[in-house]
Amino acid sequence: MASLSQISTAFSASFKPTLARSTRESSLKSVSFSITGKRFPSLTSRRFRVSCSAKPETLNKVCDIVKKQLALPDDTAVTAGSKFTELGADSLDTVEIVMGLEEEFGISVEEESAQTIATVQDAADLIEKLVEKKA
Known part of the structure; x- marks a missing residue:
């Protein structure tokens, strides 16, 4: 042995x-x-x-903003793995989601970075990265 x-x-x-x-x-x-x-x-x-998983608080805020921007019913399940397209978002909806995230977290998301966001987790991870960079 x-x-x-x-x-x-x-x-x-x-x-x-x-x-x-x-x-x-x-x-x-x-x-x-x-x-x-x-x-x-x-x-x-x-x-x-x-992946670097975002904090649960960040993830929950992102889920809430996505639900609000897409006018989803309260019982709609939005999780880290939820894709914006599967939730019914088109390109304009995605822009509005990003604008809502920028407002909520006091950040600015560059267009190039915004185009890489496909899921709630992607958005939360990017937000944490931008908030950390800002601090």
Whole structure:
């Protein structure tokens, strides 16, 4: 049986991410782990996402603003993964959402950044980044 020091020195991992065009997520093709000569090829994944999750308070405010701007009923579920298009937003609605977010959080979102926002989580993460940069 291998000791812990042998395992930690022989451990290696590799993966080949490819960036998806429509999102900021990476599409992970394969993951290969090797520990003291043993391979685990069954460890594969279709998606690999690294994100900085926004604070729950920020996320809740963004959900409220999205509901308000889209005039959604109170019982409509808006979550971090909700896409604006799936909630019925068109490009004008998205601009209005961004304007509401700018007003609420006292920030300014550049047009280039605004175009990368597709989900509530994207908006919340961007807001936190801009608020932190402002401070």
